[in-house]
Each structure stands twice: as structure tokens, then as C-alpha cells.
Amino acid sequence: MSFSMSMSRAIRLIGGTALALTLTAPASAQTKWNLPAAYPTDNPHTVNLMAFAKDVAEATGGKLQITVHPGASLFKAPEIKRAVATGQAQVGEVLISLHENEDPIFGIDVIPFVATSYQQSYKLWQASKPAIEKKLAAQGLKLLFAVPWGPQGIYAKKDLNTVEDMKGLKWRAYNVGTSRIADLVGAQPVTIQAAELPQALATGVVNAFMTSGSTGYDSKAWETMSHFYDTQAWIPKNITFVNKAAFDALDKTTQDALLKAAAAAEPRGWKLAEEKAGWYLDQLKANKMKVLPPSDALKAGMLKIGEQLTSDWIKKAGPDGAAVIEAYKKM
The missing domain is CATH 3.40.190.170 (Bacterial extracellular solute-binding protein, family 7)
Structure with a gap:
């Protein structure tokens, strides 16, 4: 094969590669995350997660897309936390007391009759949040928000x-x-x-x-x-968290948008839980x-x-x- 033919082929290959990179550039600029959840689509927790994902997509102009997988369809409830910690999913929601065996602090909200109203439950969350946040961080997870269930x-x-x-x-x-x-x-x-x-x-x-x-x-x-x-x-809580490495890989603007959406999701979720508690009964x-x-x-x-x-x-x-x-x- 002559040098000129080799050179011509090389140029074509380089040109083709450059074209392929150009075509895929917009897709690679979009980050897609999976959020496994354990409850049905119409459950208030899932409704709130869907709204959170929508807020994130809108705030980032579609740059960060979060797909919520309800009904334990991606991972069963006890598997979700580990799946996020190991990077099999980027963000997840769990009933935090499922993991009391790992650390008693995860079970503080299910001690009977310690907090029996939403007001008391929110105070208990504020008191326990720093300790829970610290424990999650040691496991490679960043806390986003917490939302309660109805009274048990x-x-x-x-x-x-x-x-x-x-x-x-x-x-x-x-x-x-x-x-x-x-x-x-x-x-x-x-x-x-x-x-x-x-x-x-x-x-x-x-x-x-x-x-x-x-x-x-x-x-x-x-x-x-x-x-x-x-x-x-008692009034147990679900906690939503993100894989710390996945969060750190986002640019600062996207991180801020995610945290802002999380800050809105928490009070919305508490309000929804309280409003729906009587309806369910x-x-x-x-x-x-x-x-x-x-x-x-x-x-x-x-x-x-x-x-x-x-x-x-x-x-x-x-x-x-x-x-x-x-x-x-x-x-």
C-alpha cells in the first residue's frame, strides 16, 4: 500500500471519527441518572420524587435527567441503599429504618411514641439530621431530603x-x-x-x-x-440520597440546581404526607x-x-x- 493511499485512508478515518464525536457531543453533555424507589406510582413519596426529577430537569435545561423507577422495579427496598452506594444507581429513596442494623441512628424515627405528630416528627428529624448525614457521608452517600409517612x-x-x-x-x-x-x-x-x-x-x-x-x-x-x-x-421517614462520587462529577451549576430542587422537595413532601394521612383513613x-x-x-x-x-x-x-x-x- 502506497504512502499516499495510507495517508488518504487515515485522513478519512480521522474525519469520520471527528464527525462521530460531533454527532454524539450533545448526548454526552446530558447526564442520565436512575432513582430506584420502593412504592407505587401514585404513592405520595413517588409523586414527590417525580416532581423532584421534573424540577431538576427544568432547572438544568435537561442537562441532568433523573428517571424514577417505582414499585421496587429496579431494586427491592432493602437493596436500594447499597445500589446507590456502589454506583449501580446514582440516587435513591429508602425507608431509612430498614437499615437500623447498620447503625441505631437510622432507626430513631421508629421508636414508639417518641414522636407521634408531624410537628414532633419534624423536630426529631432536625435533631437527628446531622448524625444521619454524617453516617451516610461515611458510606459514600450525600443526603438530599427526608419525607414522612403517615402515623403508624x-x-x-x-x-x-x-x-x-x-x-x-x-x-x-x-x-x-x-x-x-x-x-x-x-x-x-x-x-x-x-x-x-x-x-x-x-x-x-x-x-x-x-x-x-x-x-x-x-x-x-x-x-x-x-x-x-x-x-x-410513630411517623417513619423515607430519605433520598445521592452517590457522592456521582454528585461530585456534576458541574457546580448542576449541583446547585439539584440541591435547590431537593430543598423544595422536602417541605412539599411533608405537606403532601400530612394532607393525605386523613384521606387514606x-x-x-x-x-x-x-x-x-x-x-x-x-x-x-x-x-x-x-x-x-x-x-x-x-x-x-x-x-x-x-x-x-x-x-x-x-x-
């Missing part, structure tokens, strides 16, 4: 007048606290995540559980349950469930369990955990 009550297929009536129930557990409640009342804990709950109820794997009105609605609890006792035991009633306050005896028994679990939590969390509880009490 007990679903059952029979009358529950005292905690003794819960003995022997097949009790759905989704974190350390709900497993411990089962232990203390003599129920049988069965670990079931929200996305799997409808199937577990339909097949009789569980016959009682403690969760919010929204999860009861999402799982059509009225098809298998007859009672909801509105104990308002109305839906349970509309589907012929008995929505009842706990009897004095049941409430007293649950308060006693709450005292035990608070004591257990403070022992596990040590001085740092006790300091957070003290800070919360002073607010």
Missing part, C-alpha cells in the same frame, strides 16, 4: 383490646422495631417489604401488621383485614374497615412497649444517640 397503626383480622390479644399473630415486620414489637407481644415476626405485602396478605403469610394508612391503601388491606387501630405510634373506612382508636388497655400496653424499645435503642445508640434524644426534647 395496627391492622388485624380481629378485635385487639389488649396487647395480649396480639399473641400468636403472624406479624409483618419491616425493620428492627417492628420485629421487636412482635417479640414483646408474643407474635411471630415475618419480614415482608411493602411491595410484597399484598401477596403476603392474600396468601396468609401474615395476618396482622403495623404501618401507615397509605401502605394499607396501597396493599388493599381491606381485602384481608377488618380492623385498623389508629395508635399513631377515609379510604379504609370507605372499604368497610373498622378504623378505631386503641382501647385504653391497648394504648397502655403499647406505651409500655414503647418505653422498653426506647431504653433498648438508647443502650444500642450510646452517648451519641442519647444526645440526639436530649436535643430533640429541648426543641
Whole structure:
């Protein structure tokens, strides 16, 4: 092959490569992230995440695109946090108490009767936020925002007048606290995540559980349950976070837009949760469930369990955990 032919081919190859780079340049300027979520599309948490993703896209002129994957379709709930930490997804949302085994601070919002109103729950979040933020940072995650669920009550297929009536129930557990409640009342804990709950109820794997009105609605609890006792035991939170390396790879303008959208998502999510809490209970009633306050005896028994679990939590969390509880009490 002559030098002139080789040179001609080289020029064509270089020209073709340059053209290909030119054609792909706009696409490479767009960053695409995946956000796995564990709840259905119409769940308030998912609705808020969709709005957050839309805000980010608009604020960055489409430069950062976040795709929300609801219903545990990309990763199951307990897998999401690790998936984001390892870069399999860039951003994610989890019920943070799922990870109480990693660190007690992740379970502070599910200690029964420590914070039972949205106002108290928000104060508890402010008191615990620095410690949670620090722990997430050590795991390669950057905290974006937190949004609450509705107050937690007990679903059952029979009358529950005292905690003794819960003995022997097949009790759905989704974190350390709900497993411990089962232990203390003599129920049988069965670990079931929200996305799997409808199937577990339909097949009789569980016959009682403690969760919010929204999860009861999402799982059509009225098809298998007859009672909801509105104990308002605690208000758990979902936390949305981003892989720190993925965040650091963004330019400053995009980072600022992301954080601004996150700052808007938190109060919007709290407002939506509070507005919808009563609506969900109305839906349970509309589907012929008995929505009842706990009897004095049941409430007293649950308060006693709450005292035990608070004591257990403070022992596990040590001085740092006790300091957070003290800070919360002073607010």
C-alpha cells in the first residue's frame, strides 16, 4: 500500500471519527441518572420524587435527567441503599429504618411514641439530621431530603383490646422495631417489604401488621383485614440520597440546581404526607374497615412497649444517640 493511499485512508478515518464525536457531543453533555424507589406510582413519596426529577430537569435545561423507577422495579427496598452506594444507581429513596442494623441512628424515627405528630416528627428529624448525614457521608452517600409517612397503626383480622390479644399473630415486620414489637407481644415476626405485602396478605403469610394508612391503601388491606387501630405510634421517614462520587462529577451549576430542587422537595413532601394521612383513613373506612382508636388497655400496653424499645435503642445508640434524644426534647 502506497504512502499516499495510507495517508488518504487515515485522513478519512480521522474525519469520520471527528464527525462521530460531533454527532454524539450533545448526548454526552446530558447526564442520565436512575432513582430506584420502593412504592407505587401514585404513592405520595413517588409523586414527590417525580416532581423532584421534573424540577431538576427544568432547572438544568435537561442537562441532568433523573428517571424514577417505582414499585421496587429496579431494586427491592432493602437493596436500594447499597445500589446507590456502589454506583449501580446514582440516587435513591429508602425507608431509612430498614437499615437500623447498620447503625441505631437510622432507626430513631421508629421508636414508639417518641414522636407521634408531624410537628414532633419534624423536630426529631432536625435533631437527628446531622448524625444521619454524617453516617451516610461515611458510606459514600450525600443526603438530599427526608419525607414522612403517615402515623403508624395496627391492622388485624380481629378485635385487639389488649396487647395480649396480639399473641400468636403472624406479624409483618419491616425493620428492627417492628420485629421487636412482635417479640414483646408474643407474635411471630415475618419480614415482608411493602411491595410484597399484598401477596403476603392474600396468601396468609401474615395476618396482622403495623404501618401507615397509605401502605394499607396501597396493599388493599381491606381485602384481608377488618380492623385498623389508629395508635399513631410513630411517623417513619423515607430519605433520598445521592452517590457522592456521582454528585461530585456534576458541574457546580448542576449541583446547585439539584440541591435547590431537593430543598423544595422536602417541605412539599411533608405537606403532601400530612394532607393525605386523613384521606387514606377515609379510604379504609370507605372499604368497610373498622378504623378505631386503641382501647385504653391497648394504648397502655403499647406505651409500655414503647418505653422498653426506647431504653433498648438508647443502650444500642450510646452517648451519641442519647444526645440526639436530649436535643430533640429541648426543641
